[in-house]
Amino acid sequence: MAPVHPNLRAALHHLPAHLPIPVPRQFGRAGKRHMSEKNSLVILVVTPGCDQFPSLESVENYTLTVNDEQCFLLSETVWGALRGLETFSQLVWRSPEGTFYINKTEIEDFPRFPHRGLLLDTSRHYLPLASILDTLDVMAYNKFNVFHWHLVDDSSFPYESFTFPNLTKKGSYNPATHIYTAQDVKEVIEYARLRGIRVLAEFDTPGHTLSWGPGVPGLLTPCYSGSHPSGTFGPVNPALNNTYEFMSTFFLEISSVFPDFYLHLGGDEVDFTCWKSNPDIQAFMKKKGFGEDFKKLESFYIQTLLDIVSAYGKGYVVWQEVFDNKVKVQPDTVIQVWREEMPVRYTKEMELVTSAGFRALLSAPWYLNHITYGPDWKNIYMVEPLAFEGSPEQKALVIGGEACMWGEYVDSTNLVPRLWPRAGAVAERLWSNKMLTNLDFAYKRLAHFRCELLRRGVQAQPLSVGYCDVEFEQT
Amino acid sequence: MKSRRWFCGCHPTSLSSSIWGRLSLQSEHSDTLTVNDEQCFLLSETVWGALRGLETFSQLVWRSPEGTFYINKTEIEDFPRFPHRGLLLDTSRHYLPLASILDTLDVMAYNKFNVFHWHLVDDSSFPYESFTFPNLTKKGSYNPATHIYTAQDVKEVIEYARLRGIRVLAEFDTPGHTLSWGPGVPGLLTPCYSGSHPSGTFGPVNPALNNTYEFMSTFFLEISSVFPDFYLHLGGDEVDFTCWKSNPDIQAFMKKKGFGEDFKKLESFYIQTLLDIVSAYGKGYVVWQEVFDNKVKVQPDTVIQVWREEMPVRYTKEMELVTSAGFRALLSAPWYLNHITYGPDWKNIYMVEPLAFEGSPEQKALVIGGEACMWGEYVDSTNLVPRLWPRAGAVAERLWSNKMLTNLDFAYKRLAHFRCELLRRGVQAQPLSVGYCDVEFEQT
Numbered sequence: 001m002a003p004v005h006p007n008l009r010a011a012l013h014h015l016p017a018h019l020p021i022p023v024p025r026q027f028g029r030a031g032k033r034h035m036s037e038k039n040s041l042v043i044l045v046v047t048p049g050c051d052q053f054p055s056l057e058s059v060e061n062y063t064l065t066v067n068d069e070q071c072f073l074l075s076e077t078v079w080g081a082l083r084g085l086e087t088f089s090q091l092v093w094r095s096p097e098g099t100f101y102i103n104k105t106e107i108e109d110f111p112r113f114p115h116r117g118l119l120l121d122t123s124r125h126y127l128p129l130a131s132i133l134d135t136l137d138v139m140a141y142n143k144f145n146v147f148h149w150h151l152v153d154d155s156s157f158p159y160e161s162f163t164f165p166n167l168t169k170k171g172s173y174n175p176a177t178h179i180y181t182a183q184d185v186k187e188v189i190e191y192a193r194l195r196g197i198r199v200l201a202e203f204d205t206p207g208h209t210l211s212w213g214p215g216v217p218g219l220l221t222p223c224y225s226g227s228h229p230s231g232t233f234g235p236v237n238p239a240l241n242n243t244y245e246f247m248s249t250f251f252l253e254i255s256s257v258f259p260d261f262y263l264h265l266g267g268d269e270v271d272f273t274c275w276k277s278n279p280d281i282q283a284f285m286k287k288k289g290f291g292e293d294f295k296k297l298e299s300f301y302i303q304t305l306l307d308i309v310s311a312y313g314k315g316y317v318v319w320q321e322v323f324d325n326k327v328k329v330q331p332d333t334v335i336q337v338w339r340e341e342m343p344v345r346y347t348k349e350m351e352l353v354t355s356a357g358f359r360a361l362l363s364a365p366w367y368l369n370h371i372t373y374g375p376d377w378k379n380i381y382m383v384e385p386l387a388f389e390g391s392p393e394q395k396a397l398v399i400g401g402e403a404c405m406w407g408e409y410v411d412s413t414n415l416v417p418r419l420w421p422r423a424g425a426v427a428e429r430l431w432s433n434k435m436l437t438n439l440d441f442a443y444k445r446l447a448h449f450r451c452e453l454l455r456r457g458v459q460a461q462p463l464s465v466g467y468c469d470v471e472f473e474q475t
Numbered sequence: 476m477k478s479r480r481w482f483c484g485c486h487p488t489s490l491s492s493s494i495w496g497r498l499s500l501q502s503e504h505s506d507t508l509t510v511n512d513e514q515c516f517l518l519s520e521t522v523w524g525a526l527r528g529l530e531t532f533s534q535l536v537w538r539s540p541e542g543t544f545y546i547n548k549t550e551i552e553d554f555p556r557f558p559h560r561g562l563l564l565d566t567s568r569h570y571l572p573l574a575s576i577l578d579t580l581d582v583m584a585y586n587k588f589n590v591f592h593w594h595l596v597d598d599s600s601f602p603y604e605s606f607t608f609p610n611l612t613k614k615g616s617y618n619p620a621t622h623i624y625t626a627q628d629v630k631e632v633i634e635y636a637r638l639r640g641i642r643v644l645a646e647f648d649t650p651g652h653t654l655s656w657g658p659g660v661p662g663l664l665t666p667c668y669s670g671s672h673p674s675g676t677f678g679p680v681n682p683a684l685n686n687t688y689e690f691m692s693t694f695f696l697e698i699s700s701v702f703p704d705f706y707l708h709l710g711g712d713e714v715d716f717t718c719w720k721s722n723p724d725i726q727a728f729m730k731k732k733g734f735g736e737d738f739k740k741l742e743s744f745y746i747q748t749l750l751d752i753v754s755a756y757g758k759g760y761v762v763w764q765e766v767f768d769n770k771v772k773v774q775p776d777t778v779i780q781v782w783r784e785e786m787p788v789r790y791t792k793e794m795e796l797v798t799s800a801g802f803r804a805l806l807s808a809p810w811y812l813n814h815i816t817y818g819p820d821w822k823n824i825y826m827v828e829p830l831a832f833e834g835s836p837e838q839k840a841l842v843i844g845g846e847a848c849m850w851g852e853y854v855d856s857t858n859l860v861p862r863l864w865p866r867a868g869a870v871a872e873r874l875w876s877n878k879m880l881t882n883l884d885f886a887y888k889r890l891a892h893f894r895c896e897l898l899r900r901g902v903q904a905q906p907l908s909v910g911y912c913d914v915e916f917e918q919t
Contacts, residue, residue, distance in 0.1 A: 052817075124909045125906060125909070125911065125915075126911055126915060127915075128915055128916075128917050130917055130918075131917075155909050155910075156911070171504075173910075174911065174912040174913070176915070177914075177915075178911055178915075300552065300639070308882075369817065370817045371815050371816065371817050372815065372816060372817070373813065373814045373815050373816070373853070374853070375853075393669065407909075408908060408909050409817070409818070409819075409905070409906060409907075409908065410905075410906070411905070411906050411915065411916070412915055412916045412917060413860075413861050413898070413903045413904060413905045413906065413916045414858070414861035414862075414905040414906075416857075416902075417857045417858035417861065418858075454857070459857045459858075459918075460857060461853070461854075461855070461858040462569060462853060462854070462855050462857065462858075462859045464852060465568045465569070465599050465851075465852050466569070466599075466617075467569065467570055467600070467617040467618065467622055469618070469621070471569075471570060471571075471572050471621075471856055472572075472620075472856045472857045473572050473574055473575075473856060474574075474854070474918065
């Protein structure tokens with residue numbers, strides 16, 4: 001009898017809030033003629049380990065057995081137990097008389113892809129801490145296991161850095177109210193850990209960095225209008241040593257704050273216009289022999305950054321431009337495919353990335369911020385991540401995908417209904433078997449799950465015409 | 476700029492309301508607001524104008540960083556461009572808890588909307604609890620214990636709206652969009668036929684039976700008494716003729732009436748009879764544009780609601796046709812707020828010009844306003860508020876304000892500021908674009 005793992009203890013404590021039957025209360029198992037009362041769910045976790053963080057390599061397998069003799073959850077790791085507990089919580093149902101039941105069950109379950117992520121953007125709109133924590137809860141209900149935190153961007157810099165406090169002082173929307181303190185960040189990481197969710201922090205450079213400028217004068221490239229600075233700024237200035245000193249120090253902090261092996265280093269949408277206009281950069285290009293090819297300059301910056309981050313013992317994920325622009329990256333780089341049609345259709349991009357030997361994450365068809373009228377969850381669900389030409393070894397390089405909720409038009413007022421239950425379609429696609437594609441069957445289950453989300457207090461929007469026993473009312 | 480406590484001078488006795496009139500399409504909404512050293516004064520003809528002025532006043536008050544409330548020197552003479560500025564909610568596709576409706580009325584008042592178009596029932600469910608025909612909800616609601624509007628609920632909505640100067644325009648859409656009426660009133664709907672046998676499915680209300688009109692008489696007597704507004708909305712949209720065509724009794728009726736193969740004549744017959752019934756109860760009515768498009772003979776004071784964007788013609792053309800035939804028109808076609816897309820669609824909503832069609836001034840005067848529509852196929856109490864606000868505010872301003880007020884930058888500034896104010900008032904209004912409010916929304 002092992003002591004209860006803190007993760008499970010935490011999971012069990014948070015279960016009663018939504019699980020109709022907190023263990024070990026009584027519940028019955030309904031069969032045609034046969035019922036037996038159950039007092040408890042026995043959980044057996046093979047590999048001990050109390051204080052660990054989940055990783056890309058974490059084993060999430062579990063088996064769940066419910067019959068006359070036993071009510072038993074078995075897993076290799078605590079992460080599998082968490083997945084199994086969530087399944088268990090969704091199998092319990094209630095009769096009209098009020099009795100809780102669970103049907104005879106034999107489940108052997110494991111995820112198809114190890115990286116099943118959700119991206120939140122806390123730069124375009126600040127998300128209160130509660131919104132992030134609530135999202136982690138619902139991610140766990142959906143067996144998502146990576147929270148891709150796009151912390152900063154052009155719009156605002158809410159991440160409170162202790163080595164460079166001016167970043168938030170000058171770059172956040174409001175340094176008194178619209179920041180994430182070190183305490184907040186710790187809380188997110190631990191809250192996620194207890195749910196078996198990795199936190200993949202992204203500090204996107206050299207583009208998408210306007211908000212870094214006020215706090216770190218000289219970091220961004222001053223754009224030029226003819227021979228004079230125009231007053232505007234562009235991407236990080238790759239021509240200055242200071243830039244790399246800053247990045248060294250900054251990413252030392254980031255590497256220590258975020259425990260996951262991977263950091264996301266961005267690298268998307270670098271606009272070369274500003275670099276082109278700047279005479280110092282032109283001189284640097286000449287000095288380096290890059291000619292007119294600014295992709296080489298971008299390469300130079302990113303390679304240096306990747307070396308810095310590698311030296312801190314971190315792996316990294318980057319957006320696909322890094323690959324498209326032929327930046328020399330380490331072979332274990334993970335490429336995140338996000339562009340639907342450019343430079344090629346995303347299925348083709350997946351083929352190119354994996355055929356070059358890199359691991360890939362799929363996001364392109366899963367931009368949940370791209371709302372349209374109607375049941376778009378179907379399109380989301382029908383995406384097949386491995387629908388491209390390639391060998392089995394190549395396809396094995398697809399480690400999963402991420403639903404993205406970019407924040408231009410999203411904040412805490414509309415995040416929850418816009419995320420759920422649509423993101424659930426991504427979650428199932430990443431966890432379940434490739435053959436599970438029947439839309440009618442999916443609709444039945446997702447609609448039922450949506451009502452369950454309501455019961456759990458989640459403001460998940462409807463899939464289509466219909467009703468739930470208890471509709472959502474704000475308390 | 477004088478520092479004043481915000482309720483200064485706006486104690487009810489300072490309001491000059493000479494007429495406590497009944498709330499109607501004709502209700503005078505104009506008001507003047509004067510704030511200066513000598514006075515803090517809201518003057519209006521009616522209480523409805525005072526409500527509008529009070530809302531304006533509430534939006535003019537601001538707070539300094541130190542916490543003092545201020546209002547700038549102000550001289551406003553205000554009145555709405557259009558008298559009918561409505562919002563449609565659909566409580567059939569999804570049941571909306573009473574609180575959602577009441578909350579919506581609050582925010583409508585913040586936006587000077589003055590008509591709540593309540594699309595109570597439809598194919599999906601029948602939540603309106605009828606006392607003359609209780610089986611309608613017993614058999615037609617999603618759940619008669621939980622997903623209905625009792626007589627008490629309906630009274631509450633009407634009164635809550637009245638206190639905010641909002642008319643309740645109730646819609647009971649027939650003869651199409653009536654599947655949910657079927658279980659509670661056997662024989663009301665047309666049984667569809669597959670060849671010579673009933674297929675088991677049902678279509679629109681059966682216009683060939685006397686029982687139908689007896690039912691409608693009794694039902695609309697109740698509706699006419701429950702809903703105090705002069706107007707009822709009688710629907711009349713999207714009548715699918717297929718089921719009627721398949722039914723032998725209807726075929727016989729068509730022959731007897733000499734309608735030939737023209738089912739528009741049958742639809743006409745039904746609607747004309749219905750309109751006569753409702754007129755006899757002293758009610759006016761609003762109908763969807765198909766009633767006009769299909770040349771149903773309607774009373775000259777019928778209001779036609781234009782909702783179709785491209786068919787049978789572009790909506791601007793439809794507005795021209797409706798008004799040129801002498802009917803009053805309501806514009807909804809470009810304002811289907813349930814049609815969400817990615818990006819700042821509030822701009823397109825805002826830039827609609829309701830009178831952008833060929834016509835004489837008299838013709839254009841027949842456009843009495845418009846309505847933003849929030850159909851409920853994909854909308855319920857989980858996403859209603861962020862989907863409605865602040866986007867519906869763009870419609871509200873277009874219907875209240877001067878035609879010349881079209882500068883998008885100016886509108887953005889004000890709407891973005893207003894959105895933050897909505898947050899402060901506890902309304903879960905979504906962002907217009909990148910940015911922030913001093914206090915972000917957090918569910919308590």
